[in-house]
Amino acid sequence: MAERPLEGRRIVVTRPPSQSDVLAGELGRLGATTLVVPLVGIEPPEDKTVLVAALADLDRYDWLVFTSANGVAAVGKLAANLGDAKVAVVGPGTAAAVRTLGVEPSFVPERFAAEDIVAGLEPLGGARILLPQADIADPGLAEELRKRGAVVDAIPAYRTVEVARTASELAELRAADAVVLASGSAARSLASRGGAGGALVVCIGPKTADAARDVGLPVGLVAPEATSEGIIQTLMAHFQEF
Numbered sequence: 643m644a645e646r647p648l649e650g651r652r653i654v655v656t657r658p659p660s661q662s663d664v665l666a667g668e669l670g671r672l673g674a675t676t677l678v679v680p681l682v683g684i685e686p687p688e689d690k691t692v693l694v695a696a697l698a699d700l701d702r703y704d705w706l707v708f709t710s711a712n713g714v715a716a717v718g719k720l721a722a723n724l725g726d727a728k729v730a731v732v733g734p735g736t737a738a739a740v741r742t743l744g745v746e747p748s749f750v751p752e753r754f755a756a757e758d759i760v761a762g763l764e765p766l767g768g769a770r771i772l773l774p775q776a777d778i779a780d781p782g783l784a785e786e787l788r789k790r791g792a793v794v795d796a797i798p799a800y801r802t803v804e805v806a807r808t809a810s811e812l813a814e815l816r817a818a819d820a821v822v823l824a825s826g827s828a829a830r831s832l833a834s835r836g837g838a839g840g841a842l843v844v845c846i847g848p849k850t851a852d853a854a855r856d857v858g859l860p861v862g863l864v865a866p867e868a869t870s871e872g873i874i875q876t877l878m879a880h881f882q883e884f
Contacts, residue, residue: 646673648673651820653675661824665874669877681805683802686716693717701727703770710732713799715800769791824873828850843862845864845865847865849868
């Protein structure tokens with residue numbers, strides 16, 4: 643493999659800067675010119691009282707389930723510790739975020755999709771589950787947990803908001819070789835601004851890819867593993883073919 647296999651490629655990362663450092667840095671090391679153009683931002687919920695009350699009574703929950711590092715960060719700001727509840731996470735990035743709170747996750751699914759958590763939490767009959775999530779989270783996970791007998795408190799822990807971008811920034815994005823989308827909300831935001839132009843749309847996993855297709859974006863690549871490393875490997879494999 644070439645030492646700088648992405649030499650000369652312009653790649654746009656659409657995550658907020660605080661979540662882009664690792665990916666952007668590694669892409670740069672591999673030769674790419676990386677542009678960080680956040681399409682969405684993370685804000686606190688308009689009303690924290692329900693989440694604060696739930697976190698103050700964590701002992702009544704059997705499982706605390708995180709589907710994103712953003713949820714972990716939101717909870718970490720409000721709870722001094724996570725009590726004795728077992729913690730499940732959607733993937734390695736979220737697991738790493740949980741470890742910064744001094745907790746080792748009890749369950750991480752092999753495939754990094756929220757629905758894959760459900761089977762790993764069985765038996766669920768009568769189990770109480772706290773699910774802190776985005777205000778626009780897909781209800782599918784909570785619904786499936788309830789179908790299997792769990793009592794689920796799905797509570798907004800943060801809001802996903804669009805970030806204003808200038809016409810010149812969007813023009814740069816569309817002129818890039820690839821645009822990396824790491825969430826369905828980023829896909830929807832990009833579509834609402836006119837799409838990716840000639841840039842290759844690269845999605846961090848199948849759920850993000852499904853969301854992108856739902857809003858009419860032409861998905862070019864999907865990382866098989868929903869991690870920064872998965873994105874990097876996918877980009878290298880693609881561009882080395884040219």
